[in-house]
Amino acid sequence: MEITLSVILGFMIIGAIYALNAKDLLSALIACGIVGYGLVICFLLLKAPDLAIVQIVVETITLIIMVSVVLDSTRKELKEKAGTHMEGISKIYTRDVINIAAVIVFALFLLYFFTQAIDVLQPFGEHTTRMATAYIDGAAQKTGSANLVTGVLFDFRGYDTLGEATILFTAVIGVLTILRIKGKK
Amino acid sequence: MIVYLLCFILFLTGLYGVLTKRNIIKIVIGLSIMEFSIFLFLVLVGYIENGIAPIIKEGQQSPVFVDPLPQAMVLTAIVIGLATNAMLLAMAIKIYRKHKTFDVRKINSLKG
């Protein structure tokens, strides 16, 4: 199981690195789809069918909206490097090298502290359910639903669902307000 | 533990995209990649070897379920991620209509 997940994660990392360095915006969006749909396969392997259904539909809708925004405006990546090639070619190269070196040093720093932080966790696949035992034991009698995730989501944690419905409502209000028609003077 | 490290490398890739890119669409893609890595990490922590999906079926004696709590949290978080992306794209449409470019360094007028 770990090997399969590692291979899929490797594909996702390659897709993510290509998506951020692509010259054409439409290619970058399609590479972003690799990360999203690879996540669906990971959810199915980790025995989470609710999440897989939600992720595949939400990813498709996000890609449709982003492709519409990109096709309506411009497809090209910004082209300002062509202007500065004339002066000081050596300056551009040192700036790029310093950028990439700084990013790698920062990333190694964070990676070292992350390995210190996950020493507290159990090895992958041997999770001791301390909180979930209280939810699973009497869930069938207390809530009466056969789907445990729905029972936890709507009965034991109903406030979080109410907050999430409010967030969706606020997002719709926000989008309609940003794009509103300006009133008459 | 190598799956956790790969998950964190995906998060760092998204962070690199948010911090260093100048195109707004690339910033939105980087934010989306960061969110995906966090969802995967939460579901990875709650996985039990040889467990089954958390649905009660007839005639099973004491099955071992995968942890359902992180799944309920990530279910809400996926829809919230879509709402955030939608608002960022609405702002990107407005920025393009006014300044005719997606470059974030050329937006330096607070008027309008």
Added chain:
Amino acid sequence: MNGMTSIVKTVTRIVVGVIFIYGVYVITHGHLTPGGGFAGGAIVAGAFILLVLAFGSDVLKLKTKEEGSSVFESLAILLFLILALGGFILGTGIFLNNYFPKGIIGELISAGVIPLYNIAVGIEVAAALFTIFLALVIFKEESS
């Protein structure tokens, strides 16, 4: 915006009803099989988005403002709040209580008030996603 080619239109006429019925099935059986309110709501929104994308917005004669879907969304979240307050008034004084009788596990009518919550959240998610799609893709409002 224009529609798509005639192959897409023919396939859409056959398929969009099946997708809608599948979405309603996933919403109402949320307490028995994987799925629930959020997944089913997203599938129903996908059916409507397919309809608008395949036939174009001129043929469907969409109005210039997205009134219909926002009204549906507001009504759905109002229904969610009324059900939650019902637990406060009728039940034992706890907000969001599960106060209907819980039947046998595995039947369609069981689990108290959870199927009604699923329907309310499903309609709300479908209407919200469809409104966001209409506002960002079709009706990019111009400043007059």
